[in-house]
Amino acid sequence: MALNRLFANLSITPTLISRRAIHTTSVSYAGKPNIVKPKPGFGKAYRRIVHFPESYTVKPLDVTNLAGRDPETGRMIAKGIGGGIKHKYHWIDWLRDGPTEGPPQDEKVIQIIEDGCRTSHIALVAVGDKLKYILATENMKPGDILKTSRNLPRIPVRANEGDAYVLGALPTGTQVHCIEKDPGKGGLYVHAAGTFGTILRRQDDRVVVQMPSKRQFSFSQHCMAVVGRLSNVDHGSTPIGSAQRNRWLGNRPRSGLWKRKDGRHGRKIHPPKPVKEIASPTKFPLPTVSMTMHP
Numbered sequence: 001m002a003l004n005r006l007f008a009n010l011s012i013t014p015t016l017i018s019r020r021a022i023h024t025t026s027v028s029y030a031g032k033p034n035i036v037k038p039k040p041g042f043g044k045a046y047r048r049i050v051h052f053p054e055s056y057t058v059k060p061l062d063v064t065n066l067a068g069r070d071p072e073t074g075r076m077i078a079k080g081i082g083g084g085i086k087h088k089y090h091w092i093d094w095l096r097d098g099p100t101e102g103p104p105q106d107e108k109v110i111q112i113i114e115d116g117c118r119t120s121h122i123a124l125v126a127v128g129d130k131l132k133y134i135l136a137t138e139n140m141k142p143g144d145i146l147k148t149s150r151n152l153p154r155i156p157v158r159a160n161e162g163d164a165y166v167l168g169a170l171p172t173g174t175q176v177h178c179i180e181k182d183p184g185k186g187g188l189y190v191h192a193a194g195t196f197g198t199i200l201r202r203q204d205d206r207v208v209v210q211m212p213s214k215r216q217f218s219f220s221q222h223c224m225a226v227v228g229r230l231s232n233v234d235h236g237s238t239p240i241g242s243a244q245r246n247r248w249l250g251n252r253p254r255s256g257l258w259k260r261k262d263g264r265h266g267r268k269i270h271p272p273k274p275v276k277e278i279a280s281p282t283k284f285p286l287p288t289v290s291m292t293m294h295p
Helices: 004-011 019-027 243-248
Strands: 049-051 063-065 105-113 122-127 130-135 143-148 164-166 175-178 188-190 199-204 204-212 214-221 224-227
Touching: 063 105, 188 224
Parallel strands: none
Antiparallel strands: 049 063, 105 122, 105 143, 122 130, 164 224, 175 199, 175 224, 199 204, 204 214
């Protein structure tokens, strides 16, 4: 009956079709749609989606955790991501903008808090009648007064930790972070906890900075940078401690991919070899030789 219905739908007589054609036709009818599975990387994150409002706010933003899945197709893309404690996202104002001439702008630190969506701590800063979040430095504390200026003086300034100046205004050997790629575009480089870049030398209107990876980048002298080392210095050297805390951090274990004892890429446990007896060689007695005087 099933073959008769198939022949009726195909409008082909049974005498002109083979089993191979029937199998090919049934597979083509039941085939899955051609869905291209995206690959991780290329600047796309599969850990969370942050719902940004139209204007900047210091209110914690809502987050949708993706657990390593593509937001459009729902397919698993990044296998190492999953679960984790749900955190609110604090919007960082990456642009430290100040006056181009005259005295620098003063900013007061209100509070230092931890952010679950990034490794370094953040600081709530008051600028005039506005509030914003910035990355906190190693020794920053509430009540500190920060200075921000885009002025390029003839003599390098003596900046304190947390101050923001252009690279051309800072002396050689200064530790900096949140370095701009282009003037006025906001800090782009050196955001991780405990990291910093070091100003090495000047080349005409360029400033060479050694990054945390020991590579040397040449920036324009008008690019802004924040002085000091980022907070939460012990982040990289602190052990996770337990598998459960690793799940809290949003890391999914590689279950089934690698086993230490009997897995495909693990070491194999072979049975022990038989006992080898270590002993001195046995002395065989020589036969007795009897001698006579008769020929």
